[in-house]
Amino acid sequence: MNEPIVYGASYSVYTRIVRLALEEKRVPYQLEEIDVFAEDGLPTDYLARQPFGKIPAFEHDGFRLFESGAITRYIDETFEGPALMPEPVHEWARANQIISILDSHAYRTLVWDVFVERIRVPQKGGDADEGKIASALECAETCLDTIESLMGDGSYFLGNFPTLADVHAAPMIALFRQAPEGKELIQKSVRWIEWWNRMNDRPGMINTRSELET
Numbered sequence: 001m002n003e004p005i006v007y008g009a010s011y012s013v014y015t016r017i018v019r020l021a022l023e024e025k026r027v028p029y030q031l032e033e034i035d036v037f038a039e040d041g042l043p044t045d046y047l048a049r050q051p052f053g054k055i056p057a058f059e060h061d062g063f064r065l066f067e068s069g070a071i072t073r074y075i076d077e078t079f080e081g082p083a084l085m086p087e088p089v090h091e092w093a094r095a096n097q098i099i100s101i102l103d104s105h106a107y108r109t110l111v112w113d114v115f116v117e118r119i120r121v122p123q124k125g126g127d128a129d130e131g132k133i134a135s136a137l138e139c140a141e142t143c144l145d146t147i148e149s150l151m152g153d154g155s156y157f158l159g160n161f162p163t164l165a166d167v168h169a170a171p172m173i174a175l176f177r178q179a180p181e182g183k184e185l186i187q188k189s190v191r192w193i194e195w196w197n198r199m200n201d202r203p204g205m206i207n208t209r210s211e212l213e214t
């Protein structure tokens, strides 16, 4: 089998989710840089890989795929290495539920409305929208509390090994905690602190760390 190719950027949360799945499976891969925010726009042929113009896209042995949730499940099923979904059906359903919460509620709130607004906007000379941050923090708290209520008793969300749910969450939390308010919310929960410290020390997280993290 050829090495899979991830088309994306090292700063991107969703690109990192796909890379982390590959890292956890210990699958060598190539990262083809696509800067989705480039002034000149996306390479002309990129929309053939991802018609919505988002990153990442993925290719393996001629099989093209986009949507990170589909890509990480493909990686888990296709490659050898530790299983990244729990087998008991209740934990399996919980992992899917957490991934859905992260996609539907956490990504925009934690990454765009808190991290980008608090850190990136001022870095680029703008003024943070305090109203946006304040209301996002309420939703962020609901996200964190809800995911915590779904966690099992193990070292990771759903047992003693990371699943695709952990892999989906870690890149979002990594940016959220760059904002002082984000860090403070995480620090309020021992479960979240312990989880973050464990996840952040994993080789995959270290290998995919970007310059956005201090």
Ligand SMILES: N[C@@H](CCC(=O)N[C@@H](CS)C(=O)NCC(=O)O)C(=O)O
Pocket (backbone or CB within 6 Å): 012, 013, 014, 015, 036, 053, 054, 055, 056, 066, 067, 068, 069
């Ligand atoms: N549903 C997509 C979401 C991917 C996504 O939102 N990627 C971000 C970067 S992390 C992006 O491409 N943003 C560019 C934009 O929204 O214009 C997936 O799961 O792959």
